[in-house]
Amino acid sequence: NAGVTQTPKFRVLKTGQSMTLLCAQDMNHEYMYWYRQDPGMGLRLIHYSVGEGTTAKGEVPDGYNVSRLKKQNFLLGLESAAPSQTSVYFCASTPYGRGDPTDTQYFGPGTRLTVL
Amino acid sequence: GDSVTQMEGPVTLSEEAFLTINCTYTATGYPSLFWYVQYPGEGLQLLLKATKADDKGSNKGFEATYRKETTSFHLEKGSVQVSDSAVYFCALRGTNAGKSTFGDGTTLTVKP
DSSP: OOOOEEESSEEEEOOTTEEEEEEEEOOOOSEEEEEEEEETTTTEEEEEESSSSOOOOSSSOOTTTOOOTTTTEEEEEEOOOGEEEEEEOOOOOEEETTTTTTSSSEEEEEEEEEEO | OOOEEOOHHHEEEEETOOOOOOOOEEEOOOOEEEEEOOOOTEEEEEEEESSSSSSSSTTTTEHHHHHHEBOOOOHHHHHGGGOOOOOEEEEESSSSSTTEEEOEEEEEEEEO
């Protein structure tokens, strides 16, 4: 049981390049989330998914797209990277449906992205 | 919308000192409250949680009590160790798709 994994761990992009971050979980969790963490700030929600085939916008969705084609995977895409997207990206998942607030979120180790 | 306000850091303590990190929140309904810890270069780990008013979460000597009357969830530990040095995040999860709202984090450094 690997939990929540993220690839890659580090990436450097030039402005305008595109890339996809992969989040995978092997716990059969329904809900998955993408957050970004900037220095001195907490995590901010980018997009989330309440089940396979669904996605929804979070607090800071601009410049990002997501897909949840398989229940275990949640992809975060940057079509045209900008320096403002330099950040650490965390994926998370929760086990139950209905958005039960008592559920614990399980976090991946993060992807550190630098956009030059 | 929901919000979490954490005590500003950084906090520097000597080993065996008493720790308090303040956290207050604003939310509709009945959120669950969490403390997460992040060690350098790692993701967030759940430290403790409380899911209803007056619940006390505890783990590894850390405690926090869900106070609905003061909308607070302060983190405490009676005697900190050097290994407790990390960033601590207070968070709440509401009933809207279980999304989390995080505080800005408090960096704790414990010196021997």
